[in-house]
Amino acid sequence: xxxxxxxxxxxxxxxxxxxxxxxxxxxxxxxxxxxxxxxxxxxxxxxxxxxxxxxxxxxxxxxxxxxxxxxxxxxxxxxxxxxxxxxxxxxxxxxxxxxxxxxxxxxxxxxxxxxxxxxxxxxxxxxxxxxxxxxxxxxxxxxxxxxxxxxxxxxxxxxxxxxxxxxxxxxxxxxxxxxxxxxxxxxxxxxxxxxxxxxxxxxxxxxxxxxxxxxxxxxxxxxxxxxxxxxxxxxxxxxxxxxxxxxxxxxxxxxxxxxxxxxxxxxxxxxxxxxxxxxxxxxxxxxxxxxxxxxxxxxxxxxxxxxxxxxxxxxxxxxxxxxxxxxxxxxxxxxxxxxxxxxxxxxxxxxxxxxxxxxxxxxxxxxxxxxxxxxxxxxxxxxxxxxxxxxxxxxxxxxxxxxxxxxxxxxxxxxxxxxxxxxxxxxxxxxxxxxxxxxxxxxxxxxxxxxxxxxxxxxxxxxxxxxxxxxxxxxxxxxxxxxxxxxxxx
Amino acid sequence: xxxxxxxxxxxxxxxxxxxxxxxxxxxxxxxxxxxxxxxxxxxxxxxxxxxxxxxxxxxxxxxxxxxxxxxxxxxxxxxxxxxxxxxxxxxxxxx
Numbered sequence: 001x002x003x004x005x006x007x008x009x010x011x012x013x014x015x016x017x018x019x020x021x022x023x024x025x026x027x028x029x030x031x032x033x034x035x036x037x038x039x040x041x042x043x044x045x046x047x048x049x050x051x052x053x054x055x056x057x058x059x060x061x062x063x064x065x066x067x068x069x070x071x072x073x074x075x076x077x078x079x080x081x082x083x084x085x086x087x088x089x090x091x092x093x094x095x096x097x098x099x100x101x102x103x104x105x106x107x108x109x110x111x112x113x114x115x116x117x118x119x120x121x122x123x124x125x126x127x128x129x130x131x132x133x134x135x136x137x138x139x140x141x142x143x144x145x146x147x148x149x150x151x152x153x154x155x156x157x158x159x160x161x162x163x164x165x166x167x168x169x170x171x172x173x174x175x176x177x178x179x180x181x182x183x184x185x186x187x188x189x190x191x192x193x194x195x196x197x198x199x200x201x202x203x204x205x206x207x208x209x210x211x212x213x214x215x216x217x218x219x220x221x222x223x224x225x226x227x228x229x230x231x232x233x234x235x236x237x238x239x240x241x242x243x244x245x246x247x248x249x250x251x252x253x254x255x256x257x258x259x260x261x262x263x264x265x266x267x268x269x270x271x272x273x274x275x276x277x278x279x280x281x282x283x284x285x286x287x288x289x290x291x292x293x294x295x296x297x298x299x300x301x302x303x304x305x306x307x308x309x310x311x312x313x314x315x316x317x318x319x320x321x322x323x324x325x326x327x328x329x330x331x332x333x334x335x336x337x338x339x340x341x342x343x344x345x346x347x348x349x350x351x352x353x354x355x356x357x358x359x360x361x362x363x364x365x366x367x368x369x370x371x372x373x374x375x376x377x378x379x380x381x382x383x384x385x386x387x388x389x390x391x392x393x394x395x396x397x398x399x400x401x402x403x404x405x406x407x408x409x410x411x412x413x414x415x416x417x418x419x420x421x422x423x424x425x426x427x428x429x430x431x432x433x434x435x436x437x438x439x440x441x442x443x444x445x446x447x448x449x450x451x452x453x454x455x456x457x458x459x460x461x462x463x464x465x466x467x468x469x470x471x472x473x474x475x476x477x478x479x480x481x482x483x484x485x486x487x488x489x490x
Numbered sequence: 491x492x493x494x495x496x497x498x499x500x501x502x503x504x505x506x507x508x509x510x511x512x513x514x515x516x517x518x519x520x521x522x523x524x525x526x527x528x529x530x531x532x533x534x535x536x537x538x539x540x541x542x543x544x545x546x547x548x549x550x551x552x553x554x555x556x557x558x559x560x561x562x563x564x565x566x567x568x569x570x571x572x573x574x575x576x577x578x579x580x581x582x583x584x585x
Binding site: 326332351 | 508536
């Protein structure tokens with residue numbers, strides 16, 4: 001056994017039975033980061049001293065027999081989650097020196113359950129992007145092929161799990177930012193139902209769409225993290241008062257054929273999306289066959305408004321962003337451009353210097369869409385289309401338990417390939433945006449490789465608050481295809 | 491939808507952003523391209539459809555008013571780019 005091979009589950013067992021120490025595990029992973037992350041560039045910050053202190057404390061707790069689900073397990077966090085005393089940059093120059101004075105609810109929950117926070121991972125600035133090329137600090141590479149992007153915006157978290165720099169990571173997902181990089185990096189990523197996980201301490205991009213979720217080496221670990229991060233939080237007014245099941249129950253007595261009785265829906269509109277790579281289609285068809293073998297009934301369904309999802313999303317998300325990001329004005333925190341003695345001018349110079357091009361572009365789109373005279377035509381209309389998209393899913397889930405689709409139309413593209421064409425980049429989000437628009441959960445599970453050796457995942461979307469069915473189906477799929485044991489060769 | 495460079499200037503002002511003169515043309519072109527794509531929303535019949543404000547269960551959540559400890563100005567103002575004790579310093583507003 002090598003330290004970097006450990007999952008949350010296997011590390012937990014070895015730690016609890018005193019076969020390894022958290023200090024040795026954490027040190028080994030930090031050594032690995034120091035050795036390989038120069039090329040992957042998945043971490044923005046690794047606080048070695050703090051991580052090793054937390055590991056020592058975990059070892060003491062284990063010696064005292066105080067063992068919680070994550071005691072001593074090293075976990076990475078997307079640098080969009082506020083961590084007390086550790087810089088939280090959001091991938092932006094505007095927060096280059098920002099040190100939060102509190103832990104977000106989810107960071108707090110991880111720490112309370114004994115986790116070691118190994119570092120903060122790279123992302124597209126404020127979560128805006130699909131490739132992690134929009135970080136103002138560094139471009140993360142795909143551990144499977146360093147000429148390619150890892151996906152985004154949680155590209156740093158997905159690459160760090162794929163490169164086995166940590167047992168698991170947390171990402172955030174506003175339009176696919178957990179599922180798409182997980183697919184591109186060959187790991188498991190779950191976006192929970194909207195409201196399942198508290199957003200308190202998550203720096204807001206588009207508040208009606210954002211969710212925090214796990215990025216892990218296998219489906220079981222995703223369930224373990226879901227058990228910890230789910231639940232109502234009085235600090236987030238959109239957090240749902242809904243019972244949280246034991247998600248690891250999804251794996252009780254799993255055997256071939258035990259998915260019998262489930263029905264999977266295949267949206268007919270997804271099969272005629274422009275520009276689907278034949279290799280993605282092949283992996284998707286193979287996944288369908290695997291589910292059939294597992295006893296799942298296949299049913300064609302219809303999501304009639306699929307063709308409008310990207311357009312509605314790229315009004316709603318930028319509109320919310322233009323409002324949310326107004327707070328970065330150089331007054332209360334973050335960067336301030338000091339050249340001016342006029343207030344409005346100070347705001348303008350601060351924002352113009354602090355934000356990168358994609359963030360500015362989305363603020364501009366959102367400001368335009370919400371401006372006098374255009375509100376009804378853009379935001380109003382997009383919000384109504386969102387209602388229709390939600391109704392499509394409600395109808396579909398009347399006849400199936402989960403929906404199967406590709407995650408992205410193509411495997412990870414080359415670094416730089418789409419940088420000058422924002423719209424083309426937006427269109428690659430077609431399969432993932434719907435889950436955010438409808439507020440439903442979605443999981444990406446590794447399903448195959450392209451001829452060039454790049455991972456390809458499949459997506460399952462489920463009913464609201466039914467992550468359990470996704471974990472169950474995902475686990476059945478993973479057990480059959482066995483890709484949870486495949487990682488880049490270093 | 492075609493966005494002119496004048497509109498770029500106007501939107502940028504509303505957003506409290508500055509767009510470099512040399513970048514205005516490109517920004518206008520990119521916004522026109524994106525908004526042109528978004529125009530397809532006009533093809534959807536939304537007559538009588540309700541607005542959705544999100545995917546949350548929105549009902550009123552009420553609680554008792556309780557006095558709790560505040561983190562205090564030292565914590566709240568810890569990240570201020572410029573401050574004088576308990577105050578944020580900003581450029582003069584009233585002239």
